[in-house]
Every structure is written in structure tokens, then in C-alpha cells.
Amino acid sequence: MASIFGHGLVAYTISKIGDRTSNKWLIFLAISSAVLPDLDVITFSFGIDYLHPLGHRGFTHSILFAMLWSVILAFIFGKNRKGIYFTILFLSTLSHGFLDAMTTGGKGVGFFIPFENSRYFFPWRLIKVSPLGIQEFFSEWGIRVILSELKYIAIPCFIILITLFIVKTKNHEY
Numbered sequence: 001m002a003s004i005f006g007h008g009l010v011a012y013t014i015s016k017i018g019d020r021t022s023n024k025w026l027i028f029l030a031i032s033s034a035v036l037p038d039l040d041v042i043t044f045s046f047g048i049d050y051l052h053p054l055g056h057r058g059f060t061h062s063i064l065f066a067m068l069w070s071v072i073l074a075f076i077f078g079k080n081r082k083g084i085y086f087t088i089l090f091l092s093t094l095s096h097g098f099l100d101a102m103t104t105g106g107k108g109v110g111f112f113i114p115f116e117n118s119r120y121f122f123p124w125r126l127i128k129v130s131p132l133g134i135q136e137f138f139s140e141w142g143i144r145v146i147l148s149e150l151k152y153i154a155i156p157c158f159i160i161l162i163t164l165f166i167v168k169t170k171n172h173e174y
Contacts, residue, residue, distance in 0.1 A: 013160055016164055026089075033070070040056050051107060070085075097111055103125060127148050128141075
């Protein structure tokens with residue numbers, strides 16, 4: 001998996017692209033939704049196998065989960081902006097699986113669970129896989145993960161965010 005920082009930064013960037021109002025509540029929901037799929041690691045403590053549909057990178061990483069979760073949140077919090085909320089939350093939640101499918105470890109992502117249990121990686125696996133434990137994250141492995149995410153997640157996100165800021169500033173001049 002990518003780290004919580006990488007997932008959060010992508011969701012923040014998606015929310016800034018999709019919502020011109022910079023709604024803090026929507027940003028919070030987007031970041032939370034991007035991190036949420038990894039709660040499936042608790043299934044290990046219940047003896048659920050990694051490759052089980054409810055295992056790590058299973059249903060909570062699927063397209064269907066992203067859709068259902070986003071519909072629920074958009075309905076509850078979206079008020080008169082349900083479409084914007086749904087789109088940003090769907091893309092933020094789905095981005096989790098996409099980033100994980102670009103990592104160097106794990107057993108793939110179950111994008112199509114519950115319809116099909118296969119696990120997938122993208123052909124380009126550039127992001128160093130993050131350790132599951134906090135203690136392991138504060139190690140040489142964790143440093144390699146952060147450097148990898150800086151290169152493949154943070155720099156592209158910052159370029160997008162700076163571009164959005166420049167465009168927004170330029171549009172306000174007129």
C-alpha cells in the first residue's frame with residue numbers, strides 16, 4: 001500500500017480540482033475516504049486470509065465499495081451539491097486502490113470484488129510499498145517509502161496544486 005500521507009495528498013488534490021469552494025468538510029471527507037480502505041487490515045486479526053474478498057486490498061479497495069461509500073456520504077452530507085460530493089468522494093476512495101496497484105508489494109488489488117476475486121497491479125509499479133505497522137514505518141524501509149511517494153505522488157500533486165493556485169489567482173485579477 002501507499003502510505004496514509006500519499007493517499008491523503010491525492011484526495012486533497014482531487015478535492016481542490018473538483019470543488020472551487022474549497023469546502024473544508026468535503027476535503028476532510030475526501031481524505032478520510034482515501035484512507036478508509038486500509039481499515040481492512042483488521043481482518044488479519046480475525047484470521048481472514050489476504051486473498052479472501054474481505055481480506056486486505058479486497059472489497060474495501062473495489063470500485064463497488066468506492067461507489068457505495070460515495071453515494072452514502074453524498075446523500076448524507078452533499079445537500080444541494082450531491083453530484084460534486086459523489087464525484088470527489090468516489091475518485092478519492094478509488095484512488096486508494098489505484099495507488100496500491102502501483103506499489104512494489106502485496107498481492108494486488110481486488111478492483112472487481114464481489115463480482116470477480118482476481119487481484120491486479122498496474123504495469124508500472126513505481127511506488128515503494130509501505131509497511132503495515134507504525135514501528136516499521138519509522139525505519140529505513142519507511143524512509144524509502146516516503147522518498148518514493150515524494151517522487152511519484154507529492155511532486156505531481158504539488159505541480160497540480162500550484163497550477164490551480166496560479167490559474168485561480170490569474171482569474172481573480174480580471
